[in-house]
Amino acid sequence: MVDLKALQMPVIADPADFDKNSGNWLERLVFNHRISVILFCGLLTLFFGWSALKLPVNTSFEKMIPQSHPYIQNYLEHRDALRGMGNATRIVVENTQGDIFDKDYLLALQKVNDAVYLMSGVDQGWMRSLWTSSLRWTEVTEEGYRGGPVIPDRWDGSPQSMDRLRENINRAGIVGSYVANNLKSSMIFVPLLDINPETGKPLDYAQLSRQLEAQVRSLETDTIKVHIIGFAKIVGDLIDGLYSVMAYFGFSVLIATALVLIYTRCLRSTLLLVFCALLGVVWLLGLLSVLGYVLDPYSILVPFLIFAIGLSHGAQKMNGIMQDVGRGTHKYVAARYTFRRLFMAGLTALLVNIVGFAVLIIIDIPVIRDMALTTSLGVAILIFTKLFLIPVLLSYFGVSDHAAKRSIQTSEQVESGHSPMQRLRVGLIRLTERRPAMFAVAGAVVLAGGGLMIGHHVQFGDLNPGAPELRPESRYNRDVAFVTQNYGLSTDQFVVMLKTPANGCTEFASLTEADRLSARLRELPGVQTTFSPADGIRLTTSGLFEGNPKWQTIPRNASNRTQAFNMFATDRPELVDRFCVITPVIAYLSDHKAATLERVVKEVEAYSAQYSTESRTFLLAAGSAGIEATTNIVVKRSFWTLHLVLYGAVALLCFITFRNWRAVVVALIPLIITSILCEALMVMLNIGIKVATLPVIAVGVGVGVDYALYLLSVQLGLQRHGMTLARSYEGSLDFVGRIVGLVGLTMAAGVIPWIWSPIKFQADMGILLSFMFLWNMVGALVLIPALSYFLLRTPADKVDGEKVEESATIDDPMAVLESPDGADKLAVKLRTTA
Template sequence: MATHNTRDNLKSISNLDDFNHQSGSRLERLIFNHRLLVILLCTLVTVMLGWDSARLTLNAAFEKTIPLNQPYIRNFLDNRAELKGLGNAVRVVVQNRSGDIYDPAYLQALKHINDELFLTPGVDRANVKSLWMPVVRWNEVTEEGFAGGPVMPDNYTGSQASIDALRQNIGRAQLLGNLVGTDFRSSMIFVPLLDKDNTTGQPLDYWELSKRLESIRAQYSGTQGTADLDIRIVGFSKVVGDLLDGLQQMILYFAVAAVIAALIIFAWTRCVRSTALVLGCSCIAVLWQLGLIARMGYALDPYSILVPFLVFAIGVSHGAQKMNGIMQDVARGTHRLVAARYTFRRLFLAGVTALVADAVGFGVLMLIDIPVIQDLAITASIGVALLVFTNLILLPVMLSYTGVSPKAAARSLRAEQRQAGGLWRLLERFTERRWAAALLVVSAILTVAGFVVSTQLKIGDLDAGASELRPNSRYNLDNAYINSKYSLSSDQFAVIVKTKAEGCLEYQTLVEADRLGWVLQQVPGVQSTVSLADAVRKITAGSYEGSPKWMSISPNQDVLNYAARTASTSNPELFNNDCSVMPVVAYLTDHKARTLDQVVQAAEAFATAHSTPERQFLLAAGSAGIEAATNIVVRKANLTMLMYVYAAVIVLCFITFRSWRAVVVAVVPLVITSILCEALMVLLGMGVKVATLPVIALGVGIGVDYALYLLSIQLARQRAGDTLAEAYRHALRITGKVVALVGVTLAAGVITWAFSPIKFQADMGILLTFMFLWNMLGALALIPALSHFLLRDVHVFGSPVVLPPAGETSVALEAKARTVQCTQADPNPV
């Protein structure tokens, strides 16, 4: 940013008549010569977007959480209409704690619950299954052939005879471990969901659905006649509902973070007006962001809800730097308007570059083919862009009117002029060879150790149940109960067998599907498998008086056709209407990364070896299949994302500093922090998944702010003729202490997330706290150490800078250095 700065207008000017209002860049003149207009425009925008923000909604769609272009997902979506029950579904288990399922009061309550779920908007009613649904049937072999009917007797009256008939039908239908718990104390209602509400045509509102499920739970839990019921609910929509319920607490965390930031900044400045403006401008940026994303048609979801917190944190970081610069100039006797303009000149370029780096950190998330992460990237980039207006422009303008407390300014000047000691003196020692070398050796050892540990980092979930929620959450307790009492878990991995019409009835196709089922059963973590081949075996044996020796797949096509027709009456989900698509479903004990990797490896190997033009084995459907596809995308995106974010940060730093040595000094601390963060994830048992994937990229984008502010002052002083030690000492006084302040403030704000009921938010809070603190410490300690070896000799283009006479302010010295750089780079500055 070139300027018309002269030595006169850079001195401490207390009288505005002595200040040249036409000095500075065009942008500076446009802003500060029309300050009132800037404030009025910002006020108008705040009112408009504040109104829009009130229309913002909370929701999450199933399709937004999956990588839509991943081959497995494409296979699932292309055949979704043909796969019944393998998409988004809810499982509701009704337990009788005081008896078993053959209690008439239990069965009557189960009927009412079934009816309420059946009539719930968004339910695929044709495929609902429970003891009360006629689609759930029994079959048996008699002397006269096959006999069958619905499991719930047509003439059920609640009498002992009806109960005995139901007991017999459940045994005939082999529902134990499927729709009936292994201890006969519970039964399941399987509720598949549609993409849209079938009454309104709008996308399914998972939060509203979750609230309806909770109302059913509350209504029927407890004593119902002679039965004491407990209702357990699992499924994607319930996870989302619990997450959205937990998000309401995030408002409290936002308030706590704002209070912590206010207390820390005020304790450092002792100035109410400047503290209030820093926090106020950061809050305005958040309000603008929420208003814009509402106007663009976006909704907040469990992932993007964290973005306003990050925008607020970044805004506080940049606002504190501007406030500190103005406070120091005012303390030297400079008029508040002049001080605001001086600070704008010194830090606007560094601030914009830092915000661009932050935006890049968010923007690279667009590379991840998961819509919910791409939405996060868009909303976060919008928020960061708005900070340019609120914290780099509006805040200095506001401070040019209000100024800062004279006592606080004087206190700030005394603190700067006082000989630094303690920690600050220790940091200065790192500009010396012995201390610098020792620190770099220690850093190298930590980096190598962290890299070794980080090689154990896993992709995907490392815990059973919903990893987004805490292990002791109601959902995960429900999930653990269902997995212990039912052999068909909620973690389904399905391989799609696709043939020509009627092709799934061919002998060879059924044999291959049966072989695939056997292969999957050998994989650790697979409870059982189900396919048309299994049903054909049982029905074939039944056709021959139930003889076990006929428990096989007959090569006789007429036998196969009869078996398939019989199976379709009780298990219509085993194949589609024209028998061209059938799934081979593996029920897994969990969806941990290791389990999914092993299942995918076995299924992929079988598909590669056995797929032919006549029949194809396509991965994958089911909740576990979708999870496996997501893990594949995350594994690929993890490295790609880091490469892009570091490439962008390097380019931005090079544009700013015009020195590859300075780029190395700025980036090395970030690399070390990234490696140590991955090691910390291993030690804390966290996997890389959709929730944690953005953290490292965000840490890099935000962490580079520290280096940009420190190095910009240090290099300016060195080019003005200071030694490295003198330049770094001055950088510490001007921005270093604020870097430490901001690092602590941000960490104190996000650590409150660790108490969130949403586990992935707690994980993000811990990781971001670590990265904020470690990036701050790395910048303060490693920049002088690396500078000793790489940046000891820094020269301005052309002739050297003449040091100012004794007593000239440090502001003038910095500005003079920038003036020499600008004028020599551009003889005709704007």
């Protein structure tokens, strides 16, 4: 038997016998000034902790949209001409025991209207409800047109005034839009400003949501019920859910702590690791506050992720120290040994994580770019808290002697016993042989093929009605269902902008083309109806000729057409551009599902390509559905770009680390298969790829590559020292295999509690990330040895060294690699034994 114990780092029980000037300059700088390192980190913790308390939670409508996309630039350029067709909130007040023609109901509606009108961020000039004078009725009489506000000027709640109100509602034609089809509720349309004019700062959606709850929802009684929908309310509910999510963060901490404690059986070192992992989160939140960022509800996974990554890297450091202490080495010396062994591997893994998250910056959606930046900053912080602070703190606190000795005994029992762990270990090592390797690779090919077949059907965008960010049973989605059921015109509006020269919106040809586009869109599945100024002019023209339906047409006579347009503009000013440049064509959609939006976009693009001219151009897209359709387009395009850039960057870093293209292939294939299976899982769970779920891919790949880095670094190092593939992988498995398993379980445990989150998209990410973390771990442990058989075998696997290797024992493979003359000693022993 070849005994490789002599090649271990020397066991030093007394730190006085250790040369403190050994190691590289960085190790000496850190460990020869440990108190300074701890004090410096303590001061940073106090500063960032205080700053974290002032970190605001908010988002904005513009952060959710791809602002540089041509369709969004069209909307932003002409936003003033499309007031109310972007970010708006709708409030429906319902009479649960009667209809809207009730004095108490109308007085309650008035209170709601007045409260909302005075809220900060409301675009008051374009707000519409029964109680705003801008919502008007018109009728044709023998004397011509006459009209007025829907609520009579001298309304007093008497039966006569109620009759007039009923008549005015019918004249205004607002049943189905501002009044429910069953006449039991009415709607207040509230367009919002992106910038609060009172403060000059972005609109605070959290504050607005709280105002809506305190000043509007609080007006509910036994007979009055309030329903609120819109982006502002979604964000408000997400922010409210964010605070309850903190409880799930606590569950994640407890589960991860329990797993690490079960592995180490050392309470004090486990608590130290958890403390340092939480420290990384505190530093990140404080740094965001210092840099002027806000905590976005759509970036809620970042603190969870930083905690899980920090704990997993810390567990690797503690494992190395525990092994050395178990052999009799002093905790200070063990900490320095571990720093030498794992600093470069840990630094490389964290840099790969940073790159994996940083590539999200290429996606042209501000909220994802902010997430990329914050996650990269968080991982960069871990370089200090994990690679420096944890070894320094463990050099003082150490690990319990009982836990250290137990870790050595467990390793020996696994290598020599017949436990399930030993059988698993033997099975994994056998994957370096031809037949098992072929079966493993064939199984991976079958899984990948099945995943491609299913994942091919993955869709981009929302797949369910309402707000997919929230649970189907949430109050918001119940409100959406109520509005959809009781109102004829959908809140999902897709707006096409017909652009003409100034004062050209009343040209006959332009109005005719807008009318034809409306007719084409109405034929599409998922489109309820359409409306444009052409429809308004047609109705107004008919009114000018005593309501004769034969005159429901667009007049060719310019003066008649202009007269009808001006009269229409008085009733519907929100649909008229004061410069007469933009003519909106509004398609009311039955839902905002991905397939519906894609059909509308394709139809409008085809129509625009065929009928646009130099003086008449059809532009996409405004309205909530139009903006979401554009976002889906960017997400779909970025999805494939993200894959190419992400895997390219990871491949480059792996090549720099391994200096072997075959090793890069071995490292990447498990990650690619996991991504394929993740897409298949999204199809089976009916989860679409959108802003909230797109980052999952980068997170899964950026974190998953850690397993390959640790396993292959040890394996390739031992192979370069002349050992066979089987023994090299055995050494890698014995040294980092268990910790790879612990990391996979810890990472998955950190996100599993998300499944019960009230925020639906966070629950979806919890399922997907748990799957990716576990499958990346399994894929690395199974496919790395199998693929290595075909790609990474060396001459040592074909010569007489195999007999020697079969009986060799490796207590500390990294010591073999780090020993200055380890390679020479190993070669001599192999030749002598042979």
